[in-house]
Amino acid sequence: MTQRTRSNRFIRRAGTALVAILAVVGLVAAYQFFFGAPGVGHFRSDSGRAGYVAAYERAMSALPPPSAVHDVPTRFGTVRVYEWTSPRTVxxxxxVLVPGRASGVPMWGENLPGFLPEHRVLAFDALGDAGLSVQAAPLTSTDDQALWIDDTLxxxxxxxxxxxxxxxxxxxAAxxxxxxxxxxRSLTLLEPVFTFGYPPARMLFWASVSTLPGLPTDWRDTALAKVGGVDDYDSDDAMATMISEGSEHFSAALPTPSPLSDDELAALVMPTYVAIAERDSLVGSKKAADRARQLADAEVLVFPDTTHSLPMQAKDRLxxxxxxxxxxxxxG
Structure with a gap:
């Protein structure tokens, strides 16, 4: 047997072991994800928070400087809000920009240049998730999510x-x-999970794994790459570093949404723009798009050659x- 054959066999065995271990880890994560008791999101250690804040500030430095920074008190905690305005847009x-999981305000860096010329923009870090907002009371349902957003605005x-x-x-946002x-005035939903259906099981698995504490960095990067729909997770990228630090060091306390019922869909009559990824969607691609078309006044689009990282991948179009x-x- 050649050295290369032994090496390849070892790699295959190691890969199989990794998948098996991650499967068990994923079951634990999924249980916590769906059935964990409501709590208050927090950093697991002061050093973990310091590492996250450093990565967050580095990621924020790539954004246009905000006109103002607000810490807005709500019934569930204090929400960090960044505002961009000008004499033309005041x-x-x-x-209003509501971020994805563990992404915070920095995730909008690719989109702000397109939004700022005509509008005042307000972006915030979500309560219960990694960021500079500070949760003080449990969020027990997605109704509570809506309440803190309303308190903030x-x-x-x-x-x-x-x-x-x-x-x-x-x-x-929904x-x-x-x-x-x-x-x-209008609603824009970009790859909105748990809105028009449940995520595919394999994508939910990787999303659950990525949030586990104590996971080896390579394993976490693999999970984050799967969720983002990219072949290689660039751990040197500022956003990637921030998300990885948040996933490792922040214990999130977020309610799991339930897909909208037919009656709830029918009640959303405001103009709505829905963008769904063609591949590796956490939303459900075509099936979700078909359900979104039940909305009364909606433009529903499946973006070719995109994944769950759609806001960044389709920045020019958006x-x-x-x-x-x-x-x-x-x-109108």
């Missing part, structure tokens, strides 16, 4: 907004629109189409 209908004097959400932020439809969508809503 009286515009604001665009009310605290900033926002009466109506174009609400945009990605991934879990999409589910939260919940907000369901509870406060009169405050949502940066063009969304301002046009908002313009049409306001003129």
């Amino acid at each position: 009286d515009s209908v604001p665009v 009310s605290g900033l004097g926002v009466e109506t907004a174009h609400v945009v959400g990605h991934s879990f932020g999409g589910a939260s 919940s907000y629109a369901k509870q406060f439809p009169e405050k949502v 940066n063009s189409e969304l301002p046009e969508f908002w313009r049409g809503v306001e003129q």
Whole structure:
């Protein structure tokens, strides 16, 4: 037997062992994900928080400098909000950005250049998740998610907004629109998980694994790459580093959303833009798109050659189409 043959056999065995171990780990994570008791999101250690904040600040440095930073008190804790405005946009209908899991405000770096010219933009870190918001009370349902979003916008004097959400932020944005439809000028859902259906089992598995504490870095990077739909997870990238640090050091306390019922879909009558990835979607691709088309006033699009990282992968298209969508809503 050659050295190469022995090496290849070892790699195959190691790979099989890794998959088997991750399968067990994933079952534990999925149980915690669905059935864990409500709590308060927190960093597991001071050193872990320090590492995360350093990565967060590095990722934020790539964004346009905000006009203002707000820490807004709500009934569930304090929400960190970044505001971008100018003399031209100060009286515009604001665009509110609700981030995906563990992504926070920095995830919008590729999209802000397209949104800022015509709109005041407000972006915040989600309560219960990694970021600079500080949770003080448990979130027991997605209704609570809608309440803290409303508290935040009310605290900033926002009466109506174009609400945009990605991934879990999409589910939260949909919940907000369901509870406060009169405050949502338009709704944009980018790969919104648990909104039009449940995620595919294999994608839910990797998402669950990526959040486990104590996971070896290589394993976590593998899980995050699977969730993001990329072949290789660049651990040197600022956003990737921040997400990895948050996944490792922050214990999230987020309610698991339930897909919208037929009646809830029918009640969302505001103009809605839905973008779903063609492959490795956490939403369900074509099946989810078909269900989204039950919305009363929706533009539902499946973006070719995209994955769950759709806001970054389709930035040029979104940066063009969304301002046009908002313009049409306001003129109509």
